[in-house]
């Protein structure tokens with residue numbers, strides 16, 4: 001029986017608890033830790049976790065755990081993950097892996113030193129409609145991907161940044177590119193791998209209580225000559241998030257839609273209905289995941305810990321997201337194209353660059369916690 005501990009009992013913790021409860025694997029939640037003890041107690045009560053204990057200092061629970069979910073704010077990910085790995089626990093770490101590449105490497109080194117599994121949350125990989133389109137993109141039947149367009153467009157109201165740990169570069173680590181678009185960035189990386197270089201700009205359009213960006217736009221070049229565009233936004237009503245992969249034979253979109261054109265003699269397009277029908281039938285014939293979102297990722301993580309299947313979301317995947325996001329920030333700040341990989345000798349390898357980041361606004365309001373901790377997400381849109 002795997003003994004599970006949750007560190008950080010705020011907004012995202014219920015998704016982890018439900019994941020462990022739904023996974024159907026041999027795992028039991030033995031400990032909930034939060035510096036605000038009442039939060040841990042509230043979740044114990046809400047989920048009827050009568051066998052678990054609630055603690056304030058997570059260090060006091062590590063000796064009894066085999067598996068730890070880290071659900072603290074990003075700036076605390078490194079300390080909690082490294083401590084858990086050093087106690088011999090396997091770690092499921094919330095996104096973003098950590099606000100700097102140096103911290104990511106410290107966490108990866110701890111996992112390697114202690115021979116433990118480390119997975120970073122990317123629950124979108126575990127949504128049927130997303131997984132199946134990405135498998136179509138990666139499978140090669142539609143030719144090479146020439147151009148991808150990622151619209152990671154979210155909506156958060158002004159008060160979102162009133163929460164104490166949000167809205168400051170040094171504490172949160174970044175705005176919508178790091179904390180929201182990361183879901184779609186991971187999907188882009190899963191489909192196309194790391195780009196060779198990136199050129200980006202960022203600004204803050206309408207969040208006056210945040211130093212950080214609420215909008216960024218980037219163009220990515222790939223070693224095979226293909227390109228991608230990435231838009232990250234927190235001001236987008238309706239959150240019409242889309243990823244479009246223009247392949248040689250067809251356009252494949254998430255949420256699923258297939259497009260296909262064929263040229264007439266003069267090069268002008270006419271619809272290629274046969275290819276649209278082929279891609280649609282292909283998509284519809286693909287399997288439906290039994291467990292989705294966090295439930296799916298927690299199950300994969302537990303099975304990987306038990307040696308039953310491969311880990312689908314690795315620590316390197318988490319690090320790649322941070323490297324690409326660091327590229328967005330570095331290019332936006334310097335006005336220059338950034339070439340990957342970002343070396344350890346770069347000033348952007350550690351988080352020190354944040355001291356130079358523009359403050360779009362000064363943060364003047366902080367609340368320790370909202371009375372409503374529920375979060376809404378895009379999980380049902382695919």
Ligand SMILES: NC(=O)c1ccc[n+]([C@@H]2O[C@H](COP(=O)([O-])OP(=O)(O)OC[C@H]3O[C@@H](n4cnc5c(N)ncnc54)[C@H](O)[C@@H]3O)[C@@H](O)[C@H]2O)c1
Pocket residue numbers: 007008009010011012013033034035036039056057058071072073074076094095096121123179373375377
């Ligand atoms: N995967 C997703 O879709 C998703 C969605 C929301 C948040 N997140 C991520 O989850 C993490 C937490 O976000 P949240 O929205 O739950 O934040 P939150 O502020 O609601 O909760 C964080 C909790 O951690 C606790 N905490 C802080 N320091 C601690 C410490 N040293 N020891 C123990 N507990 C501590 C706080 O008291 C709080 O209860 C962030 O990394 C965020 O980016 C992921």
